[in-house]
Amino acid sequence: MLNNLMQNPSALPQTITGEASELRMATFRLARRLRAQRAVDTMSDGQFAVLAALRHHGPHTLGELAERERVTAPSMNRTVNCLEEEGRLTRTVDDKDRRKVNIALTDEGRAIVEETTRRRDAWLEDALSALTAKERDVLRDAAAIMRKVADR
Amino acid sequence: MLNNLMQNPSALPQTITGEASELRMATFRLARRLRAQRAVDTMSDGQFAVLAALRHHGPHTLGELAERERVTAPSMNRTVNCLEEEGRLTRTVDDKDRRKVNIALTDEGRAIVEETTRRRDAWLEDALSALTAKERDVLRDAAAIMRKVADR
DNA sequence: TATTGTTATACTCTATAACTATA
DNA sequence: TATAGTTATAGAGTATAACAATA
Numbered sequence: 001m002l003n004n005l006m007q008n009p010s011a012l013p014q015t016i017t018g019e020a021s022e023l024r025m026a027t028f029r030l031a032r033r034l035r036a037q038r039a040v041d042t043m044s045d046g047q048f049a050v051l052a053a054l055r056h057h058g059p060h061t062l063g064e065l066a067e068r069e070r071v072t073a074p075s076m077n078r079t080v081n082c083l084e085e086e087g088r089l090t091r092t093v094d095d096k097d098r099r100k101v102n103i104a105l106t107d108e109g110r111a112i113v114e115e116t117t118r119r120r121d122a123w124l125e126d127a128l129s130a131l132t133a134k135e136r137d138v139l140r141d142a143a144a145i146m147r148k149v150a151d152r
Numbered sequence: 153m154l155n156n157l158m159q160n161p162s163a164l165p166q167t168i169t170g171e172a173s174e175l176r177m178a179t180f181r182l183a184r185r186l187r188a189q190r191a192v193d194t195m196s197d198g199q200f201a202v203l204a205a206l207r208h209h210g211p212h213t214l215g216e217l218a219e220r221e222r223v224t225a226p227s228m229n230r231t232v233n234c235l236e237e238e239g240r241l242t243r244t245v246d247d248k249d250r251r252k253v254n255i256a257l258t259d260e261g262r263a264i265v266e267e268t269t270r271r272r273d274a275w276l277e278d279a280l281s282a283l284t285a286k287e288r289d290v291l292r293d294a295a296a297i298m299r300k301v302a303d304r
Numbered sequence: 305t306a307t308t309g310t311t312a313t314a315c316t317c318t319a320t321a322a323c324t325a326t327a
Numbered sequence: 328t329a330t331a332g333t334t335a336t337a338g339a340g341t342a343t344a345a346c347a348a349t350a
Contacts (some may be wrong), residue, residue, distance in 0.1 A: 034176055047340095138293045225334095
């Protein structure tokens with residue numbers, strides 16, 4: 001292998017190029033199928049992302065939510081207004097700094113996140129159960145590596 | 153393993169449940185990072201998806217594009233209008249059925265798809281090059297399995 | 305005076321309903 | 328009469344600029 005590389009410096013990059021394309025396409029395709037599984041069909045991805053952030057990272061101020069989801073504060077304000085009207089989260093003024101609002105999930109909001117998560121995992125579990133034990137091992141190892149790649 | 157299953161029928165499903173969650177989160181996270189790499193920052197995901205469909209599956213009628221992207225015909229019409237005005241695709245009336253329009257990429261449209269693809273793969277290649285050969289093998293095998301799961 | 309959130313306004317993308325042209 | 332596409336119109340999500348409340 002090292003020898004091959006010295007004779008042809010592009011051998012490794014070429015292999016990685018093809019592998020990257022395959023992984024990119026497979027990732028997009030699987031993400032698309034998973035995203036289609038949701039508890040509330042009428043909710044946008046942006047709205048669901050807010051509920052999921054609150055579920056996994058606890059209460060946020062408006063500014064924190066906007067930064068996490070990479071939208072402007074007015075835009076996040078509108079999304080939060082919709083979710084508040086629908087009873088999926090609550091706004092309360094912060095006691096220590098009364099400029100801030102603390103945004104937290106209601107039980108209903110939490111239930112929506114958990115039900116969507118459950119449906120996505122159920123769909124995927126069903127698919128995994130049709131694979132061989134060896135194939136599942138590969139995917140288990142791959143998941144850890146993919147997270148490392150995505151979070152770097 | 154079989155013995156274990158017979159003594160405890162939930163052993164396999166529990167393993168798959170955790171594995172499914174890990175794979176779901178890793179897939180979403182990697183897809184998000186990949187999607188952020190694009191050639192034209194002002195183009196929406198919906199617009200890019202149309203160009204990519206034309207690039208990979210050739211010319212489409214308006215109805216075919218709408219069905220493939222799961223939007224309504226008026227909605228697709230508007231997206232196609234924008235892309236046509238920007239010179240990224242062409243509309244031509246079908247010779248055999250003059251109700252239909254054939255929509256095809258221009259050279260500029262094709263270049264945008266290819267440049268975005270190139271950027272995403274370059275980002276991913278860079279990440280893969282930091283992994284061990286064994287880790288890349290796992291991802292290569294996983295990509296094939298993920299496609300099988302997504303396409304079933 | 306700076307920071308946090310909100311309101312005003314406008315543009316894009318989505319939808320449904322109505323319309324035009326062609327088969 | 329049915330089908331393919333388009334136009335009319337409205338609702339949701341995004342943005343920037345201006346404003347209000349608090350630190």
